[in-house]
Amino acid sequence: MAGAGEARVIDVHAHVVLAESFGAAGDLGPEMGGQDGPTPWFRVGDYRLDGVRYQGSPFMDPAVRLARMDAAGIDFQVLSPNPLTYLHFIEPGAAIRFCRTHNDALAALIAPHADRLAGFAALPMQDIGAAVEELHRAVGDLGLLGGYIGTDMPQPLDAPAMDRLYEASVALDVPLFIHPGPAGIDGPKGDANLRGYDLDVVIGFAAQETLAVARLIFGGVLDRHPALDLCLSHGGGSTAFLAGRMAQAMRKRPWSPPELRHDGAFEERIARLWFDNHLNKDASLRLLIDMVGDDRLVFGTNFAGWDAPEDLGAHRPEPKLADNARRLLRIR
Numbered sequence: 001m002a003g004a005g006e007a008r009v010i011d012v013h014a015h016v017v018l019a020e021s022f023g024a025a026g027d028l029g030p031e032m033g034g035q036d037g038p039t040p041w042f043r044v045g046d047y048r049l050d051g052v053r054y055q056g057s058p059f060m061d062p063a064v065r066l067a068r069m070d071a072a073g074i075d076f077q078v079l080s081p082n083p084l085t086y087l088h089f090i091e092p093g094a095a096i097r098f099c100r101t102h103n104d105a106l107a108a109l110i111a112p113h114a115d116r117l118a119g120f121a122a123l124p125m126q127d128i129g130a131a132v133e134e135l136h137r138a139v140g141d142l143g144l145l146g147g148y149i150g151t152d153m154p155q156p157l158d159a160p161a162m163d164r165l166y167e168a169s170v171a172l173d174v175p176l177f178i179h180p181g182p183a184g185i186d187g188p189k190g191d192a193n194l195r196g197y198d199l200d201v202v203i204g205f206a207a208q209e210t211l212a213v214a215r216l217i218f219g220g221v222l223d224r225h226p227a228l229d230l231c232l233s234h235g236g237g238s239t240a241f242l243a244g245r246m247a248q249a250m251r252k253r254p255w256s257p258p259e260l261r262h263d264g265a266f267e268e269r270i271a272r273l274w275f276d277n278h279l280n281k282d283a284s285l286r287l288l289i290d291m292v293g294d295d296r297l298v299f300g301t302n303f304a305g306w307d308a309p310e311d312l313g314a315h316r317p318e319p320k321l322a323d324n325a326r327r328l329l330r331i332r
Contacts, residue, residue: 003115007075013300020105072312089187095124158219209237276300
């Protein structure tokens with residue numbers, strides 16, 4: 001992977017929409033329509049995204065993506081599943097088939113562009129054994145760089161059942177990326193207050209990322225798996241702002257075990273997590289760096305998404321972030 005080895009800018013937060021996956025989840029879809037008209041739409045189950053044109057966009061057309069990357073000064077990008085299509089709550093057999101279809105299509109899309117593109121694997125998280133098998137297949141047979149999962153699943157991130165996936169990631173020497181999806185697409189509905197103004201994405205994602213950090217640290221995942229590399233999207237949501245409160249809870253609350261109660265225990269553990277720097281405001285990013293430093297910070301854009309920086313060409317990340325990405329992704 002010489003391209004990634006020499007890249008000055010590596011973007012680890014870039015979603016992809018794969019035509020081969022359409023209909024792969026049966027009645028749930030995914031499907032899209034209106035792409036040639038004024039009101040394009042994309043549907044998964046009862047969830048419909050209006051006004052986003054995927055056809056002919058960087059999400060679906062690699063030539064358009066590469067041209068946009070060139071304009072933005074992005075040398076290398078790692079493509080990840082569309083958060084609308086995690087499907088972590090559907091029947092396990094259907095999820096396994098969907099993830100295999102998705103990962104095969106992703107591997108085929110990036111193969112002609114291996115000097116510019118790589119990918120993360122979708123995993124059927126309702127069946128941890130199947131998720132482990134698909135991670136092995138995706139990494140070993142397809143050459144994908146690791147697993148990519150949501151925050152909303154049948155089991156929480158700190159559940160003992162999840163240890164098998166964490167152990168597999170360590171054994172394969174690959175990272176695991178965590179990025180939220182809108183609640184209720186195929187599973188339990190989220191907070192009703194998040195159902196207007198796109199708050200499920202604007203605020204709900206940050207809440208889910210912050211909850212993920214808390215579960216991973218409070219639940220002992222990092223203690224059980226010291227060699228595990230986990231990367232969270234959007235700078236871990238509201239984690240930097242709430243870090244003092246979470247650290248105080250570890251020291252004071254009755255559920256906290258002795259090994260988490262000493263001063264600095266929270267800070268020691270959070271410094272082991274990785275974060276992308278996609279926070280939309282420099283002050284927020286500075287707060288995150290003040291807390292965890294920049295040794296485990298990587299560059300992410302949500303490329304072509306609604307919240308991507310408007311002028312990526314003027315947004316040049318520090319060279320260190322590409323070196324960090326190479327460490328995280330095991331690119332040598």
